[in-house]
Amino acid sequence: MAERVTMIGFDADDTLWHNEHYFVLTQDHFADLLHDHTDPSTLMDRLLVAERRNIPHYGVGIKGFTLSMIETAIEVTNGKVPAPVIAEILNAGREMLSHPVDLLPYAWETLEALQGRYKLVLITKGDLLDQERKLALSGLRGMFDGIEIVSDKNPATYTRIFNQYGDGATRGMMVGNSVKSDVVPMVDAGGWGVHVPHGQTWALEHAETPDDSPRFRQIADLSKLEQVLA
Template sequence: MADRLTAVGFDADDTLWHNERWFRLTQDRFAGLLADYADPDHLSDRLLAAERRNIGRYGYGIKGFVLSMIETALEVTEDRVPAPVIRELIEAGQEMLAHPIELLPHARAAVERLAESHRVVLITKGDLMDQERKLAQSGLGDLFHGVEIVSEKTPEVYARIFARHGDGAARALMVGNSMRSDVVPAIRAGGWGVYVPHGLVWDIEHAEPPTDSPRYRTIADLGELPDLVAAIEAN
């Protein structure tokens, strides 16, 4: 079949396993530690601004998040943040890095089923060591035909990945919980973009859904993905 998909890309964090919830819990802890210096909303805005500034320096992931919290703490306290607060922020980051992986519903079944007929590729961004740890703990690593840990997800990156793991972006599909990183750039590369919503989304990952694209789809959870792939190939 000429239109058969040959590659299916999966995002990792908050698509295959929980991730953002641990950032939110740590951010609540951060707000409590700095309660005497800034109200939670103001602190949240300052932290988000620091994270935006620092993506180019530290990339994505827990380590950059911790450094951004420390930077924000120094800013809002005018360099007077108590040393025990800095220590607790570092410890919070270490706890996040050691947190057990919890798969989302249908994750294993979807990867297993599609791996029988397509090249399945894990495409994620973030800290290399942390992403490798999470993949190893997830128990899904042996199911993937390829693993790509990248610094940013752009149309050019997707084009290169799907050229290596399949027959190009035109015959590939990417599924994930981020419009900005998983859906929009995959479609711009010429592929299919499938949005699977997660209850918590980092503000930086927001983007408008590409509703005008014929290659945009949305599903309620990964349990619907194999049938969607079959429907796309049947048309």
Template structure:
């Protein structure tokens, strides 16, 4: 049966613009601040555990990351962490929230090219204010027909978005760097999922690819998306 796409959906962080790299830089700073209390590898494990544990309360994004760093700092120092370290962690989070946007290579050209032929949707999770800020600074906002900022990305969340917007899942393609959030759930909801690798992807976003699913694809960069769309629609 021929495939005709109507909607192309994009993840935001580390798909359209850099994000995880700034988290890692802050985490290095965090490790430096606590070097007198614990080894770096142990600290990274404790922080990841805290982030995993706190997702249900804080959600995704910088604010939850900062709170998890503070909690970890208190735990690994047996509540002896200096107030100056807590202040520095808060300031680091504020710096992240004000960091300018850096679009990834080929993003603007690809998004503009697709906007003339498809409805474009941005589906991103994280803090509402921060995601709105980044989209506004990106210069891409006017190219999207819709924006969905969600607390998590599950098959039910994608199904709800498709239903609410009157999108046939089989005519939708979701593109992103997270196998766990951007590829597997939309496929489970009946859409296509395209994986675009990024050099830095948060450990909690890793998952095994659905390699044999007919609606799964992967590309090396966003510049390959127009060709992929043409290939799928002409070969079906």
């Protein structure tokens, strides 16, 4: 690397701990609740449309997801969704907001190995209270020099954060499971983007990898990050 990396940003959900798994389980339950009104595939398509429509209003996270499920239930039942179904959807949302935090393989070991050698900052987007809860339960708070919970991840976001905590984006690296949020905007900001694929990634986070960029890397898991840095 022509310019030595001095700061590393880490995504949280599905990079350091499991998250999408709980959304998938809730979607399966949602499909069961509405099985008399539409098939699962159609329901998921309608739900995704609702989520995309609602993100500018509710942001990314479980609360917006729950509201999108309710809205979709109203739509597919032509406004006749039973009150008990609405209550069950709300309950499912509350359960998601209290799910356990299970670290992904090598998350702890990788952060521990890099601590003190690089400036480490957690950069995650989503609901503030939920992200703070998960961070507290993860036990990883002390590993980071800074915590940034943002509403969106774009080049301007990364430019600001890497200027604030480090030596600018050109000497920074962002590590995450989302090509759209963690990799592409960081590369566009002039930094390094490292993609760590996760088996379950939200459809709205899919994007083409910037394979033509010299500042893009992809690794199988976090244990390979030090090889990239070396």
